[in-house]
Amino acid sequence: MRATDDLAIVERLAHRAVELAEALLREARAQQTADEHAQAKKLARMMADPHGKELTIALADQAFRSHRPERIADQLAYLLERYGVPQYMDWWERVALLLGGAMAHYLPSLVVPPIVARLRHETQNVILPGEEEDLRRYIEERRRAGVRLNLNQLGEAILGEKEAARRLEAYLTLLARDDVEYISVKVSSVYSQIDLVAFRATVAQVAERLRTLYRAAGRHRYRHQDGRITPKFINLDMEEYRDLDLTVTAFREVLDEPEFLPLSAGIVLQAYLPDSHRVQRALTEWALARRARGGAPIKLRIVKGANLAMERIEAAVHDWPQAPYETKIEVDANYKRMLQYGCRPEHADAVHLGIASHNLFDVAYGLVLREAHHVEPWVEFEMLEGMANHQARAVHARAGGLLLYAPVVRAEDFHSAIAYLVRRLDENTAPENFLRHVFDLEPGSPAFLVERDRFLAAFGIEARLSDAPRRFQDRRAEAGAPPVLRPLHAVFENEPDTDWTLAANRAWIDDVVRRWRERSHDRIPLQIGGELRTGPSQGDGHDPSRPGRVAYRYALGGPADVDRALTVARAAQPAWAALSIAERGARLEACAAELGLLRPDAA
Ligand SMILES: Cc1cc2nc3c(=O)[nH]c(=O)nc-3n(C[C@H](O)[C@H](O)[C@H](O)COP(=O)(O)OP(=O)(O)OC[C@H]3O[C@@H](n4cnc5c(N)ncnc54)[C@H](O)[C@@H]3O)c2cc1C
Known part of the structure; x- marks a missing residue:
């Protein structure tokens, strides 16, 4: 096929995606509940109240991360004095916060626990309670709605091997539950002494933990709603750039072992890293060869990347170039390039795809590509629990299924969910992020047109987008x-x-x-x-x-x-x-x- 034909096809698919995004948005708005509407409205108010946003992040990060009521009380009072009460809150919340801030100092162990409980309640639609009964009820509810779940067990920071062993145990417990099909794991949560200078020794340790997990996944069975029975599924989430090579190496080496050839497992690549497209191609070549040896397909979740702020800090501290692209348009273009490559039937058969995004234009583009290449059995859509559930329902209906990523935390570990909350808050409010418009986006609105143009503009730079790593010191x-x-x-x-x-x-x-x-x-x-x-x-x-x-x-x-x-x-x-x-x-x-x-x- 000539290059001009290719371009014409891409252009046609892009325009179909715009129409589909508009339809998705209409369908989502039509089924938004009053609660979801109120939550989105509050977020919109927060965006107009930068001090309020700063206070919320500071409260989460500095006060509620602690276990000690006295420390929380102290920070609460200090931060309220520094930032003032956030304007975006409802009046009764402002009064409660003020009263809490004033009284907590005198009676921390009496006043602080209800404040933390309130915070946990407020965030319950984004982070689920890990207590047995609550979790069972939630999983059952989602199953009835036909939504599949990917559980992510949050927990304390992994500073030593005791904590790593505890987290590994928590993953194994999740895998052993009848009602759990799919879990997400971070390599930094199963091994505490990651040291890239000792790369091979670190890979060996991570690989050992993966074997334990993969063996459990292979041993336990999940009964799907259509009656199919499969092993459990484990996905390796991707965190910072420094984890990329380590995670991919350990993943490939363990899955290459004869014992694990029949097992299907997943990994994530972040489109904000130029390197990810090269890694995707290498993983695909490898997965095709594994498949030819009788191995099971693997799964690749493609995301844009959630650690931009951290990558920027890391680059500044060490005087390195920033690992992710510098602009959103490059990230968007790489995302599309990775979807196009992943949706080719000869690739999707060996590397199943999870298209994970809240940007309805990219989701629509994924739907259009999937249909154009007839790869429906191998390409699914993934969204985060509680971020924009009305949009998730619309995507679910159009895609014929949805995998929801749901973080789970027990009450005693709630402080460790803070990093997750801060990342989600950042995603909701960062200037060029789609979710920023979750409240006021409607077809034809100025915000919609900006997002549409951003989506289309990315196609214009795709052909000249570099896939060379931005860090290349040798x-x-x-x-x-x-x-x-x-x-x-x-x-x-x-x-x-x-x-x-x-x-x-x-x-x-x-x-x-x-x-x-x-x-x-x-x-x-x-x-x-x-x-x-x-x-x-x-x-x-x-x-x-x-x-x-x-x-x-x-x-x-x-x-x-x-x-x-x-x-x-x-x-x-x-x-x-x-x-x-x-x-x-x-x-x-x-x-x-x-x-x-x-x-x-x-x-
Ligand atoms: C189911 C699911 C699982 C996920 N798992 C992971 C995971 O394992 N690892 C992970 O890192 N993330 C993960 N994420 C988060 C994801 O990486 C994105 O941060 C998030 O989905 C927002 O991207 P978007 O496509 O929804 O929206 P968009 O609004 O289109 O894109 C926002 C993203 O664009 C990028 N961006 C924005 N501004 C700039 C800029 N100025 N310069 C460069 N880049 C910019 C950032 O990556 C930002 O998150 C997951 C998301 C979902 C839905």
Whole structure:
């Protein structure tokens, strides 16, 4: 087929998607309940009240994360004083918050628990209670409505192996329930010591936990409403960029083992990472080969990505480029490219697709692509519980099914749901996000036209969209290269940290470690005024990774060495004082460049 024909097809499908998005929106609005309407209205008021939004995030993040009523009371009072009572709340909520803030200080253990209970109640449509009876009732209700569920067990932060074991146990308990079909797991919640420098050791640990989970999934059975009986399904959620390679590697390696060939399991890719399309292609090639060996299909959920703020902070702190694309239009274009690739019948057969989005234009595009390629059995739609349930119902009706992602948390762990809540709040209110309009979007409205144009514009850049990673530091390439000296008067920039997310850097450090392991231990002399001296005594240096062994010996100076060092420094002082600021800068730059060259030996 010629490229112009391809373009004409894409254009036709895009315009059909716009019509379908409009229909979905109409259908959603027609069935919005009064409660959903009120919730959306409150969100719209929050958007017009930036202080209120800030306070809500700060309350969630700083006050309600704590277990201790005194701490919550203290923060509540402090934040109310700092931000004032949010205008977007109803009057009675404002009064309650004010009273609570004032009284909590005096009677924290009496006043705070009802406030936290109220917060839990308010967020119950987004985060479900994990208590046995409540959960059973909820699952049953959804099953009656024909909605399939993907449960995500939220819990405490995983700082140590005890917590990781507890979370693994919670996942296994969920898998063992008759009424649970599908769960989501984060690799960072089953292994606490993720360290990318020790990449292979980390993969081995994560793989061990995955085996435990996959064995349980294969052992337990779920009876679907149509009578089919299948193993349970486990999906690996994707978190930060640094987890991408680790998650994909562990996923592939374990599913390649003969024991797990018959098992179908899922993984997520985030379209805001340019790399994701390359990873999608590699995963598809691999899944096709696995299928040819008699293996089960895998499933890929395609999302845009929920950790943009965190990625930006990570990039700023380490002086790296931001891993996700810089603009929304690029993310939207990559999302479409990934849907198009995933919906090709020759791919969808081996890599089933979950199209996860709340953007009705992208959902509609997925529906249109699915129909055009006749891949309905392998492509499903996924949405988040409680975010825009009227829209979810409309998508459910059009798609003939829906997988709802439902986070679950027990009362005692509620504080750990805060990160999830903050991410959802951010999604609902970020300037270019579709959900921002959940209240006022109607066909033909200005907001609708903006979203429609945003959707169509992404097709225009798809052909020239890069899929190259935005982080590409390679310490190996720096070896032997001449030092890079910045021009005088250049603005100060930090030296970027080594990025262990990147395989090239991990290969580099592996080489360095190998070299150092083979080295007999050094004797490090004193160096005073350019002269190397042994000193009167010496100390032993230890390497914590090899306890009990001396890694190196270093010379210790005596009083004569201290005197000599001071004399040298004093003699050098007039020359240093005579240097201009720029000349001093140049010397320091030269030192930095020299240290950079020695990085393999100083890393
Ligand atoms: C069922 C389900 C499961 C999910 N699982 C995961 C998961 O495992 N991992 C994960 O990370 N996320 C996950 N998400 C969240 C998802 O990544 C999106 O954040 C969310 O769905 C919003 O995207 P959208 O397509 O619905 O809406 P849209 O409003 O079209 O897109 C919003 C998204 O665009 C991107 N964006 C917005 N502004 C910019 C900008 N200026 N520059 C660059 N990018 C920008 C961000 O990714 C933002 O979230 C899941 C979502 C759903 C529905």
